[in-house]
Amino acid sequence: MHKVETFDATTLAPHPKYDGHASGLNWSPFVEHADDTVHISYGVIEVLPGGETELTIQAHETGMYLLQGEIDVVRDGRLYRLVKGDFMLIPTGIEHAYRNAGTEAARWIEMCAPQPKAPDAWQDTWFAGQANWLDAPALINLEDRRDQMVGHYDYSQHTPPLTITPDLDGFSQRMMIDDVFGAVHFNMFVISFADGGICNHHDHAFEEAYYVLGGEVDIVFDGQEYLLKEGGFAWTGVGAQHAFFPRKGTPVHWLEIQAPQPPLREGVRFHRPWDNLSKVLNF
Ligand SMILES: [Fe+2]
Structure with missing residues (x-):
């Protein structure tokens, strides 16, 4: 089995898992639980300027690769500002939130495994209220050993x-x-x-x-x-x-x-x- 498709930005729509817990967050899944795949969810996430999520805890790993814009991420209490080419791993169960403080829509490829469940199936996503954005997010600094599970591709x-x-x-x-x-x-x-x-x-x-x-x-x-x-x-x-x-x-x-x-x-x-x-x- 296989699938081939072209990303179409007009298919971006509010992510059902974040209903009531995020603003300006859209999703365009390429393959997910509703397809033939059994292992992954793979697609594009978008956060519009001014958009943000609550602190989120998920029973799966998440990988991010920034395609455009800038996105602030708080992960396990540490703040980052990701730019095009940056990538990040959010390990299973680690509290995280997104915020777009810029003027351009932020978009990234999101990869999740084990495969996230359907919104009406076994709960694998929880929310824990507003994140603390008081500290200024910093760009990834690979010379800072506290910046773990992040990187930049060129x-x-x-x-x-x-x-x-x-x-x-x-x-x-x-x-x-x-x-x-x-x-x-x-x-x-x-x-x-x-x-x-x-x-x-x-x-x-x-x-x-x-x-x-x-x-x-x-x-x-x-x-x-x-x-x-x-x-x-x-x-x-x-x-x-x-x-x-x-x-x-x-x-x-x-x-x-x-x-x-x-x-x-x-x-x-x-x-x-x-x-x-x-x-x-x-x-
Ligand atoms: Fe292959």
Whole structure:
């Protein structure tokens, strides 16, 4: 199973989980409990200027990657101002709130796992009143060791493209959120491919979802061909065969998440070498 779609800002609408506990907060889910996914919720959150939430406690991890604007976050009593390219992990059960003190809508990719329940299902979200915004939120300072489980992504951070195998070529990965960072349910990173690279047909024992940050790429999911461009979402379920062929004359890079976190080995099962085994064995 898979899904391919393009982000459409007109689909942003009030988030039902925050009803009565937030102002100016909108949500455009790409995949969530109402879809075929069983592991994740992945989509865009928007907080309009002047909007804010109450302190929130949730029975799942949340990952954030800022696409535009600035958002103030209080997490476990510490205040941050996130800007485009910043990312943050909100661990399970940690009290947090959002506020937009700027003049532009703030938008970010939100990734949650284990998958949040439907609003009318088992309660996994609670509110604890207004946050204390009296301290001035500061930009992330990676030289300050108190700034944990936060970071900043920039395209210049990628290594030159690597040749790994005939099935994976022209590839660079900038890991952002993983077990080392502090997550236990998902990974979040940016994949960059040089034009002419390849990520050949493969599958996983976990789900993946993608959001294209720049460039475009031909993809083949479960045998169906698509063109994925900047602003395009895609999702592959457990066992879905998928491949990426960057051949549009431009590099491409996308934000990617995996949940549950991959096994220690055999995280990727490329199909070509297994298909070749049939030839080797004359089977
Ligand atoms: Fe994959």
